[in-house]
Amino acid sequence: MRKHIVAGNWKMNCNFNEADELVNDIMSRLEEDQLPRETLMVVCPPFPYLEMTTDYANDSYFMVGAQNVSDREKGAYTGEVSAEMLESMEIDYCIVGHSERRAYYGETDQTVAAKVDQLLKHGLKPIVCVGEVLEERESGKQFEVVQRQVEQGLFHLTAEQMREVVIAYEPVWAIGTGKTATPEQAQEIHAHIRSLLAAKYGQNVADDISILYGGSCKPSNAKELFACPDIDGGLIGGASLKADDFVAIAMSF
Ligand code: 13P
Numbered sequence: 001m002r003k004h005i006v007a008g009n010w011k012m013n014c015n016f017n018e019a020d021e022l023v024n025d026i027m028s029r030l031e032e033d034q035l036p037r038e039t040l041m042v043v044c045p046p047f048p049y050l051e052m053t054t055d056y057a058n059d060s061y062f063m064v065g066a067q068n069v070s071d072r073e074k075g076a077y078t079g080e081v082s083a084e085m086l087e088s089m090e091i092d093y094c095i096v097g098h099s100e101r102r103a104y105y106g107e108t109d110q111t112v113a114a115k116v117d118q119l120l121k122h123g124l125k126p127i128v129c130v131g132e133v134l135e136e137r138e139s140g141k142q143f144e145v146v147q148r149q150v151e152q153g154l155f156h157l158t159a160e161q162m163r164e165v166v167i168a169y170e171p172v173w174a175i176g177t178g179k180t181a182t183p184e185q186a187q188e189i190h191a192h193i194r195s196l197l198a199a200k201y202g203q204n205v206a207d208d209i210s211i212l213y214g215g216s217c218k219p220s221n222a223k224e225l226f227a228c229p230d231i232d233g234g235l236i237g238g239a240s241l242k243a244d245d246f247v248a249i250a251m252s253f
Helices: 016-032 047-054 083-088 099-104 109-121 134-138 142-154 183-201 203-208 219-226 243-250
Strands: 004-009 039-044 062-066 093-096 125-130 166-169 211-214 233-236
Touching (some): 004 211, 004 243, 016 039, 039 093, 047 062, 093 109, 109 125, 142 166, 183 203
Parallel strands (some): 004 233, 062 093, 166 211
16 A cells, blocks of 8 residues: 655755754654655655765655756756656656746656656656646646546656655645645645556556645644545655654644
8 A cells, every 4th residue: 555655845945954853853743753654755855965965864754855857867967966867866756847847947747758767767856836826726637637648747757656756735715825735625636647657557557656735734734634534645845844844744643
């Protein structure tokens, strides 16, 4: 069965000392509080802090992810970081297609597909973000937008590859705004995504894929979101920068 995952996307926050302190605080709280079984925490710091964070990683409940990866293999692409580099540092996960990358850096469903291919080729698990903007929700287009992002970003994969993917539904209007989707709004999109996966890859594959919710998720709303049958965890922005809140969210299953 699928894993419960609580992943922290630090975005472009923290200097080195703050990052070191944050990951230290998270780990010391985890030693005190026993995480529920089958719950995995993933921390996704900025690239320069990946190595320091992997010192804390283990194979059972605390892993490290990057926030981005190049869509190319290697070579003259100044400023880019390849999946092979991440593989060589034993990074396990990588966020792809975050709405901030789609909005500010021109990432398309095609770029997302190419990045997913790079990650899978090098043994990393992609956390693929999908979600509609406010206008699309207001005009009732959320199901079709998410369907397009899932199909174009992922449906070229084989079933075996698909099993390595984590999907994060992040309604853009809920990111960093304090406005969380209601459990009903989130659940119906998660169920829609799972039904698309079942139609393409079969129910067994669909049942094994973790689908996370992201967008103003915090300790006060995580429990009711995670209680929904198709919500398997969260992709946490702001609240992942506070060790107490991040660990409290992971304890919400
Ligand atoms: P917030 O939790 O700050 O709304 O951010 C969500 C997010 O974008 C995680 O990737």
